[in-house]
Amino acid sequence: SNVKRSGESMGANRYDLLFGVVTSEALWRFSSTxxxxxxxxxxxxxILRTYVRNAYVYHLNEIFSTIRNEYTxxxxxxxxxxxxxxxxLEALSxxxxxxxxxxxxxxxxxxxxxxxLFHFNYQPKxxxxxxxxxxxxxxxxxxxxxxxxxxxxxxxxxxxSRQDMSVSExxxxxxTNFAKTGNPNEPRHHHASSKEKPHHRGLTWEPYxxxxxxxxxxxxxxxxxxxxx
Numbered sequence: 715s716n717v718k719r720s721g722e723s724m725g726a727n728r729y730d731l732l733f734g735v736v737t738s739e740a741l742w743r744f745s746s747t748x749x750x751x752x753x754x755x756x757x758x759x760x761i762l763r764t765y766v767r768n769a770y771v772y773h774l775n776e777i778f779s780t781i782r783n784e785y786t787x788x789x790x791x792x793x794x795x796x797x798x799x800x801x802x803l804e805a806l807s808x809x810x811x812x813x814x815x816x817x818x819x820x821x822x823x824x825x826x827x828x829x830x831l832f833h834f835n836y837q838p839k840x841x842x843x844x845x846x847x848x849x850x851x852x853x854x855x856x857x858x859x860x861x862x863x864x865x866x867x868x869x870x871x872x873x874x875s876r877q878d879m880s881v882s883e884x885x886x887x888x889x890t891n892f893a894k895t896g897n898p899n900e901p902r903h904h905h906a907s908s909k910e911k912p913h914h915r916g917l918t919w920e921p922y923x924x925x926x927x928x929x930x931x932x933x934x935x936x937x938x939x940x941x942x943x
């Protein structure tokens with residue numbers, strides 16, 4: 715997340731807040747065997763019970779049953795181990811990261827403070843992970859830091875594509891604007907570092923608010939969406 719002081723109101727400190735999530739926030743909790751081949755319901759239940767036991771104090775059985783029910787596709791009598799892995803990954807990602815962050819966004823925006831949320835929904839072609847996993851924790855950092863715009867030099871040389879450069883340019887533009895003004899949309903200043911037309915032009919990153927719950931989906935064609943997850 716990125717926080718910037720914006721002033722004071724009625725004696726309380728107010729801050730502008732910008733933060734984001736990736737699709738598979740909790741992938742790091744799984745072994746390479748789990749990731750590659752998936753697992754059965756028995757292992758899923760063991761993973762979820764461990765999470766509930768470590769995260770909560772009371773009503774553990776009820777919480778476990780609720781999570782298992784919400785992240786089970788009851789319409790499919792036979793479920794492939796990969797699908798079990800995907801639903802378990804989503805449950806842990808939501809529990810560990812997404813749900814707490816959305817709670818912060820809701821509370822922060824209710825105070826009338828500027829709040830901006832993004833989902834890094836981009837996956838480079840040469841990623842180490844399967845396409846169905848989506849973006850993985852940490853993959854967004856190189857794009858936020860602008861590494862594709864300088865071919866990763868000097869410490870992380872890499873042959874980035876024009877598409878990678880365009881996505882990075884969008885994030886760098888929004889983040890630098892936010893750092894300067896507390897608003898990711900101002901000032902708009904484009905550095906033509908890639909041959910592709912930057913797709914952040916004409917796109918306004920609307921703030922996250924309790925009713926609309928708008929967020930920026932960052933990808934090949936970035937767009938505003940609502941109610942993440």
